[in-house]
Amino acid sequence: MSAEAEAAVIGAALLSPGSLALVADHITADDFQDVALGRGYALLQQMRAAGDKIDPITFVDRAAAEGIRGLPHERVHQIFASTPTAANADYYAQIVADAATKRRLVVAGQRLAQIGSSEIDATQAMTAAREVMAGVSTKPTGGLQAPTLGHLLEGSDEYDWLIPGLLERRDRLVLTGGEGAGKSTWVRQIVLASAAGVHPVTFEQIEPVRCLVVDAENSEKQWRRKAGYIARHAARRGSVDPADTVHIACVARLDITTDRDLSAVHRLVDEHDPQMLAIGPLYKLVPRAITSDDDAAPLIDALDSLRARGLALVMEAHAGHAQTGDGERNLRPRGSAALLGWPEFGMGLRAVSGDPAAVDLVRWRGDRDERSWPARLRRGTTSGWPWVSDDTTSGTWTPSGAHEKWS
Structure with missing residues (x-):
């Protein structure tokens, strides 16, 4: 699998040179088992840093000029054609990095055996062994690149929308709320409407979104009771029946900080x-309460490994019981402060005083980008959807410095 991943890293770079910035955090040329691909990767990073145009033709020409063997025109174009998407470049790079670490472990094991059978005393042997293992675990930094601002500005800044105006690939949304506030229903509407090809706020037609649900709290029976009517309505309004395309794994509890x-x-x-x-x-994704940054760090790392595959993440979290200065419940997620700055969007559902059918969508962190999330949702309408926007600004989204409108 690592051989295919090495080729896919190169293919992703040829499809989208911007992916080189993402994978540089994970790998260097030395992590490639295929020497030709490793040298080719180093060359691509050099080309990117210099602001050179990158495509299969320019890459082959430069590789030949640099005397890199093993990257003929036919092989490079086969790699380019067989790479499915550049969106998963991070994931390909992680496979390459993992395989490289295992190869270093094999070498380290041989060196440790030599140290163990040598004539040096135990103290010296332990010191030497620690140095060997430190070499295995140290993350390479040779992939660090700093292209010019001009080169960055020449790249594409188009949004890779899944739900226009709301979510693009790799976005992280964390929703909170008090018990019974309706956040689970709102998540189901986001998932099932978008899977059907319906915008979950404006209810206009969009490209259907492939969705996977991993629910560590609700059972299959609860999904049948709570989601059936939403799925049926979404199927009537959309171009795809979400009952056929959304996959759901209901588990009693997970610990995604474990490899298993x-x-x-x-x-x-x-x-x-x-x-x-x-x-x-x-x-429910960790075995104990999240009470510190040390508790949150492995959870964040695990979720980011999934995001690195090009996924948008939609997550629920429970709000704490503390109150704000004005007596309202604080909607920040319970636990570590590390969770506050992690997602692109963090918001909670707060009941509207005197209006039991409405909730305000309250930000507990500033949005990292401008989006058209509604300020208020209302339930129990005749539309057939469990939640509808009660905000007149929804449906119009204008990025900073631009004047675009989607509707």
């Missing part, structure tokens, strides 16, 4: 190839 459970989720992603993953609630 995280690998199980990655296998689901391999099998169903989703564009959006709804997973949570967060407190």
Whole structure:
């Protein structure tokens, strides 16, 4: 699998040179087992840093000029044609990095055996062994590149929408709310409407979104009771029946900070190839309460490994019981402060005083980008959807410095 991933890293760079910035955080040329691909990767990073045009033809020409063997025109174009998408470049790079670490472990094991059978005393042997293992675990930094601002500005800044105006690939949305506030229903509407090809706020037609749900709180029976009517309505309004395309894994509890459970989720992603993953609630994805940054860090790392595959993440979290200065419940997620700055969008559902059918969508962190999330939702309408926007600004989205409108 690592050989295919090495080729896919190169192919992703040829499809979208911007992916080179993403994979540089994970790998260097030394991580490639295929020497030609490793040298080709180093060349691509050099070309990117210099602001050179990157495509299969320019790459082959430069590789030949640099005397790199093993990258003929036919092979490079086969790699380019067989790479499915550049969106998963991070994931390909992680496979390459993992395989490189295992190869270094083999070498380290041989060196440790030599140290163990040598004539040096135990103290010296332990010191030497620690140095060997430190060499295995140290993350290479040779991939760090700093292209010019001009080169960055020449790249595309187009949005890679899944839900126009709301979510694009790799976005992270964390929704909170008090018990019974309706956040689970709102998540189901986002998933099932978008899967049917319906915008979950404006209810206009969009491209259907491939969705995977990993629910660590609700059972299959609860999904049948709570989601059936939404799915049927979405099927009538959309171009696709979400009952046929949305895949749901209901589990009693996960610990995605372990290799076993995280690998199980990655296998689901391999099998169903989703564009959006709804997973949570967060407190059910770890074995104990999240009370510190040390508790949150492995959870964040695990979720980011899924995001690195090009997925948008939609997650639920429970709000704490503390109150704000004006006596309202604080809607920030329970636990570590690290969770506050992590997602692109963090918002909670707060009941509107005197109006039991409405909730305000309150930001507990500033949005990282301008989007058209509604300010208020209303339930129990005759539209057939459990939640509808009660905000006149929904449906219009204008990015900073531009004047575009989607509707």
